[in-house]
Amino acid sequence: MVSRTCLFALLIVSCCFFLPCSPGAEETAVTKYGVSPGTMAGRTLVSKVRAKEVDRRSSSQKGEGKSAGSGRTLGEAPAVPVFPSALVTEMRSWSNPDYSRVSVTLDREVKFAYHKLRRDHTVNLPERVYIDISGARVAPGVKDIPIGDGLLKMARVGQFRPDVVRVVLDIESIKEYKIFPLSDPFRIIIDVRGERRTEISRLEESIQASEPEPDIRKEAVGEEDKAVSAKGKPGKVRRIVVDPGHGGHDPGAVGPGGIREKDIVLEIGKKLARKIRHEMGIDVVMTRSTDIFIPLEERTAIANKVNADLFVSIHANASLNKSTAGIETYYLNLAKTDKAARVAARENNTSLEKVGLLQSILFDLMANYKINDSARLADDVQKSLCDRVAKKYAGARNLGVKQGPFYVLVGATMPSILVEVAFISNEHEAELLGSQEYQETTASGILMGIRNYIKGLH
Numbered sequence: 001m002v003s004r005t006c007l008f009a010l011l012i013v014s015c016c017f018f019l020p021c022s023p024g025a026e027e028t029a030v031t032k033y034g035v036s037p038g039t040m041a042g043r044t045l046v047s048k049v050r051a052k053e054v055d056r057r058s059s060s061q062k063g064e065g066k067s068a069g070s071g072r073t074l075g076e077a078p079a080v081p082v083f084p085s086a087l088v089t090e091m092r093s094w095s096n097p098d099y100s101r102v103s104v105t106l107d108r109e110v111k112f113a114y115h116k117l118r119r120d121h122t123v124n125l126p127e128r129v130y131i132d133i134s135g136a137r138v139a140p141g142v143k144d145i146p147i148g149d150g151l152l153k154m155a156r157v158g159q160f161r162p163d164v165v166r167v168v169l170d171i172e173s174i175k176e177y178k179i180f181p182l183s184d185p186f187r188i189i190i191d192v193r194g195e196r197r198t199e200i201s202r203l204e205e206s207i208q209a210s211e212p213e214p215d216i217r218k219e220a221v222g223e224e225d226k227a228v229s230a231k232g233k234p235g236k237v238r239r240i241v242v243d244p245g246h247g248g249h250d251p252g253a254v255g256p257g258g259i260r261e262k263d264i265v266l267e268i269g270k271k272l273a274r275k276i277r278h279e280m281g282i283d284v285v286m287t288r289s290t291d292i293f294i295p296l297e298e299r300t301a302i303a304n305k306v307n308a309d310l311f312v313s314i315h316a317n318a319s320l321n322k323s324t325a326g327i328e329t330y331y332l333n334l335a336k337t338d339k340a341a342r343v344a345a346r347e348n349n350t351s352l353e354k355v356g357l358l359q360s361i362l363f364d365l366m367a368n369y370k371i372n373d374s375a376r377l378a379d380d381v382q383k384s385l386c387d388r389v390a391k392k393y394a395g396a397r398n399l400g401v402k403q404g405p406f407y408v409l410v411g412a413t414m415p416s417i418l419v420e421v422a423f424i425s426n427e428h429e430a431e432l433l434g435s436q437e438y439q440e441t442t443a444s445g446i447l448m449g450i451r452n453y454i455k456g457l458h
């Protein structure tokens with residue numbers, strides 16, 4: 001066991017290439033995130049971090065990694081290596097019309113710090129952002145990703161020290177970047193924004209990573225003909241993405257008797273998709289049509305990739321107060337109330353404090369967000385849904401249109417909303433949610449709202 005561990009350590013150390021950066025290359029101070037809520041709430045500036053960078057480039061890049069290794073010796077490694085426990089299991093990227101997203105998934109929460117480096121002419125390296133992940137190692141099979149979308153050139157990952165993984169983004173041209181964690185599974189999200197020089201339609205190959213799951217792809221392709229025929233119809237909406245929340249290992253909120261949000265919203269989502277196709281003749285892509293897990297960061301990426309005109313995320317609400325009931329619809333903005341922030345925390349699968357962190361960075365990410373159109377879509381859907389439900393069920397409560405920092409809506413380039421169709425934590429509403437009739441009524445109400453929104457476009 002001991003010898004195997006030693007061998008492993010040797011392997012890691014032998015994979016480390018250190019690249020000294022030219023003096024003064026540091027541009028931005030490191031922002032460091034810890035996993036404890038106290039640390040997460042604030043941004044701690046760590047000013048004195050050596051500007052070194054692992055340069056584990058692929059052999060196709062003219063052996064740069066080799067030359068990079070000539071600068072520093074392995075003596076930088078701690079004398080007694082601390083063996084890491086977290087594993088970087090995946091790195092992915094998505095290219096959207098004016099921003100790119102990279103996610104780094106780990107098998108547990110970790111501490112990380114990030115830093116930006118200016119272009120280094122002396123060693124011919126572009127502007128870079130790097131993230132150091134403490135107490136981690138790279139799982140076999142996790143590789144560098146060529147991006148080349150006009151904003152980012154490449155995302156690289158390497159074992160910087162025996163207990164530190166470094167992720168480097170080679171920048172082509174960006175205006176800003178935001179880095180923050182999401183939970184379950186723990187991942188570090190890097191969103192970069194800028195003005196893309198390359199047309200997104202020419203990026204098909206580089207956005208293969210965002211290919212929807214097979215069942216999503218099938219639905220999207222299967223509806224292609226309808227999409228074409230819908231083009232002749234009035235209105236500007238040709239394709240709608242329906243996003244049933246949660247799925248797979250993420251049950252969402254769980255109500256009395258074990259009723260799960262992920263099952264209910266999938267049923268409502270499927271009913272809504274069917275109605276949109278058959279009653280409006282508009283193409284629908286579902287982010288999921290089975291019980292699978294789709295990370296939040298991928299859902300809007302799917303909508304952007306299929307050029308959707310509207311994005312409707314369906315959820316069921318929950319509250320510690322079991323008597324709380326009603327319908328509310330959200331669009332992306334800073335939360336105006338504690339209640340809205342709490343709903344966002346639950347839907348983002350994160351703590352209230354982490355929602356505070358997301359709020360502080362959200363403004364920049366929302367630069368191209370269609371806030372007015374989203375607010376209007378939210379108004380129309382909320383009104384129609386409440387009217388429809390109230391006609392059939394006495395006591396239906398309209399909680400109104402609200403705003404919140406829902407990560408699933410971040411990066412959407414089309415009007416997008418999140419509908420909380422009822423409270424699954426309320427015994428009466430949980431019972432309703434479980435019935436086919438109520439699900440059907442809810443789907444009809446959302447459909448009517450979408451229809452009214454489209455009518456208003458003329």
Ligand SMILES: [Zn+2]
Pocket residue numbers: 245246252253261314315316347
């Ligand atoms: Zn939800």
